[in-house]
Amino acid sequence: MTKVLYAIASLVAVVAVLATIVYNTAAGQDAILDRALKAQFSQPPVAVDGLRVVVCGSASPLGNNPDRAQACIAVLTPEHFFLFDVGAGSPSRLGQARLPMGRLDGVFLTHFHSDHIAGLPDVRLASWVQGRKQNLAVYGPPGINTVIDGFNLAYSLDNGYRVAHHGSELLPPAAGVMKAELFQPGEIAWQDELMTVTSIEVDHSPISPAVAYRIDYRGRSVVISGDTVATPGLFAAAQGADLLLHDALSRPLLDPMIAVATELNVPVIPTIMTDVIDYHADSQNLEARTAEAGIKQLAYYHLVPAPPNALAEKIFARGLSPETILVHDLQTFDLPANSTEIFISDR
Numbered sequence: 009m010t011k012v013l014y015a016i017a018s019l020v021a022v023v024a025v026l027a028t029i030v031y032n033t034a035a036g037q038d039a040i041l042d043r044a045l046k047a048q049f050s051q052p053p054v055a056v057d058g059l060r061v062v063v064c065g066s067a068s069p070l071g072n073n074p075d076r077a078q079a080c081i082a083v084l085t086p087e088h089f090f091l092f093d094v095g096a097g098s099p100s101r102l103g104q105a106r107l108p109m110g111r112l113d114g115v116f117l118t119h120f121h122s123d124h125i126a127g128l129p130d131v132r133l134a135s136w137v138q139g140r141k142q143n144l145a146v147y148g149p150p151g152i153n154t155v156i157d158g159f160n161l162a163y164s165l166d167n168g169y170r171v172a173h174h175g176s177e178l179l180p181p182a183a184g185v186m187k188a189e190l191f192q193p194g195e196i197a198w199q200d201e202l203m204t205v206t207s208i209e210v211d212h213s214p215i216s217p218a219v220a221y222r223i224d225y226r227g228r229s230v231v232i233s234g235d236t237v238a239t240p241g242l243f244a245a246a247q248g249a250d251l252l253l254h255d256a257l258s259r260p261l262l263d264p265m266i267a268v269a270t271e272l273n274v275p276v277i278p279t280i281m282t283d284v285i286d287y288h289a290d291s292q293n294l295e296a297r298t299a300e301a302g303i304k305q306l307a308y309y310h311l312v313p314a315p316p317n318a319l320a321e322k323i324f325a326r327g328l329s330p331e332t333i334l335v336h337d338l339q340t341f342d343l344p345a346n347s348t349e350i351f352i353s354d355r
C-alpha cells in the first residue's frame with residue numbers, strides 16, 4: 009500500500025514538474041498558444057438542421073456580473089444568422105461562442121435602451137472584418153433611424169481609418185455602415201420562404217415603442233420578449249411556441265438590494281431600483297401564462313438584477329418551477345426542424 013501511494017505521489021510530482029517546464033519555456037508556451045489559436049480560428053459548423061439559439065447576453069444593467077453580458081440572443085439556421093439586441097459585453101460573447109460573424113444577416117432591436125444597443129458598433133466591426141460585404145441591416149420600430157444615423161455618424165471616422173489601412177477590397181466601405189430597416193410594431197419584420205420574424209408590441213411603458221419577436225422556421229418557433237411586463241398580446245402571439253425567452257425581475261433578489269442601499273444611504277440607486285419594478289415582468293407572473301399559451305419551454309434572460317453567483321441564482325429562482333430555466337451566457341438551445349425536441353447545452 010505504501011509503495012502504491014509512493015508511486016502515485018512520484019507520478020503527480022513528475023507531471024507537476026513537466027507542466028511547470030512547459031508553462032515557463034518559450035517552446036512550451038508556443039505549443040500551448042498554437043493549440044489555443046487553432047481552436048479559436050476553426051469555425052464549428054452549424055450542426056443543427058433547425059433553429060439554434062445562443063445566449064450572447066443574459067443580464068440587465070442592474071447588478072454587476074462579469075459572467076453575464078447585457079441582452080443578446082443569437083438565432084442561427086443553416087441559411088441565416090440574426091442577432092436580437094446587442095447589449096454591452098455581447099460582442100465578446102459572440103467571439104467566445106465562435107459564431108460565424110462574417111455571415112451575419114442583420115440585427116433586430118426590441119427597443120432603444122442602451123443595454124440593448126451598446127454592442128452595435130463592435131458587432132458591425134466584427135462581422136465586417138470577418139467577411140460581411142453589404143451594409144449591416146438593423147431592424148427596429150420607429151426610432152431606429154435616429155439610433156442608426158447616430159452610430160453611423162459617430163463611427164464614420166473609424167470606418168475611414170479602417171478602409172484606408174486595410175484597403176477597400178478587403179473591407180468594402182459600404183459594409184462598415186449600418187442600414188436602418190423600419191417596421192411598425194405588430195408587422196412581420198423579415199421573411200423568406202423558410203423563416204418568418206414577426207414583431208409583437210409589448211408593454212415597457214413609459215418606453216415606447218417596444219417589441220418582442222417571434223421567429224418561425226420549419227415547424228419550430230422561438231419568442232424573444234425584449235423588455236416588457238407580462239403582456240397578454242405577447243402570450244397570444246407566442247401561442248404554441250417551442251421556446252420563450254422572457255425578461256424577468258426577481259423580487260426576492262431585488263427587494264433586499266433596495267433595503268440595504270436605502271439603509272446605507274446610497275444615493276440615487278434605491279430610487280432607480282424601485283423604478284424598474286413596474287416595467288419588467290415579475291418572475292412569478294409568467295409560468296401560468298406560459299402553460300396556458302401552450303409554450304413548451306420557458307427560459308428567463310435579461311435578469312433583473314443579474315445574479316452575481318450561484319447563491320444569488322438560487323434566490324432569483326425562489327418560488328419558480330424547476331422546469332423554468334435561468335439562462336447563462338453561451339447556453340445553447342437546438343431545435344431540430346419538424347420535431348418537438350429541444351437540446352440544451354452549456355459551453
Ligand SMILES: [Zn+2]
Pocket residue numbers: 119121212215235
Ligand atoms: Zn428597456
Ligand SMILES: [Zn+2]
Pocket residue numbers: 068069079121123124235310
Ligand atoms: Zn433592458
